[in-house]
Amino acid sequence: MDHPIDHYWQLRLTALKKALESNNFEVFIANSAVDAGHLVLEKILPKAGARRISWGGSMTFIATGLYDALKNMPNLEILDTFNKALSPEDALELRRQSLLVDLFITGANAVTETGELVNLDMTGNRVAAITFGPRHVVVLVGRNKLVPDLETAMVRIKEYAAPANAMRLDKKTPCVKTSVCEECKSPDRICNTWSITQKSFPKGRVKVVLINESLGL
Numbered sequence: 001m002d003h004p005i006d007h008y009w010q011l012r013l014t015a016l017k018k019a020l021e022s023n024n025f026e027v028f029i030a031n032s033a034v035d036a037g038h039l040v041l042e043k044i045l046p047k048a049g050a051r052r053i054s055w056g057g058s059m060t061f062i063a064t065g066l067y068d069a070l071k072n073m074p075n076l077e078i079l080d081t082f083n084k085a086l087s088p089e090d091a092l093e094l095r096r097q098s099l100l101v102d103l104f105i106t107g108a109n110a111v112t113e114t115g116e117l118v119n120l121d122m123t124g125n126r127v128a129a130i131t132f133g134p135r136h137v138v139v140l141v142g143r144n145k146l147v148p149d150l151e152t153a154m155v156r157i158k159e160y161a162a163p164a165n166a167m168r169l170d171k172k173t174p175c176v177k178t179s180v181c182e183e184c185k186s187p188d189r190i191c192n193t194w195s196i197t198q199k200s201f202p203k204g205r206v207k208v209v210l211i212n213e214s215l216g217l
């Protein structure tokens with residue numbers, strides 16, 4: 001067999017799609033980050049009829065090419081929360097406004113085999129948008145985010161994703177020095193709000209794009 005690992009993951013992602021669909025998520029499978037970008041631009045976006053779009057922190061979102069494609073797209077109102085030229089006050093206000101867009105795009109820290117999305121946020125704009133506000137939400141998930149259950153999801157996030165993200169963001173937290181979470185009280189702490197999205201409400205509001213590639217942290 002050619003590409004046995006991709007075949008293995010295709011089967012795992014197909015089972016995961018079924019589990020997520022039983023939890024009322026709309027689910028797509030893409031073979032690569034680039035394919036996921038095309039899927040969002042050519043299928044999800046037109047169907048949603050979205051005019052006002054924003055996003056929350058996600059390395060996977062960048063990997064799909066969607067950030068570069070969308071921010072330069074005419075006829076869309078883009079609330080670019082990644083714009084580093086904004087003052088802290090303006091950046092915060094834009095994140096508040098991003099909770100009322102037609103379509104919000106982000107990633108997930110973990111997804112369980114039983115079809116739940118698990119996230120841990122610093123600011124909270126990402127978990128807020130997934131939970132309520134935007135009319136449509138697209139969650140981009142690389143195959144490396146799949147875990148058996150909620151407990152494993154939380155261990156994955158606290159033992160790996162959070163310290164690695166703190167390193168990526170150059171935070172001044174103990175985990176950056178040791179790689180181990182010390183439940184810090186640092187002002188730079190990135191672990192502030194957990195969310196477990198067990199089901200999409202209303203049905204289909206949250207669209208999950210499962211990507212047969214390892215992406216993000």
Ligand code: SF4
Pocket residue numbers: 158162163166173174175176180181182183184185186188189190191
């Ligand atoms: S709680 Fe603090 S030490 Fe633990 S992972 Fe989060 S930022 Fe790092």
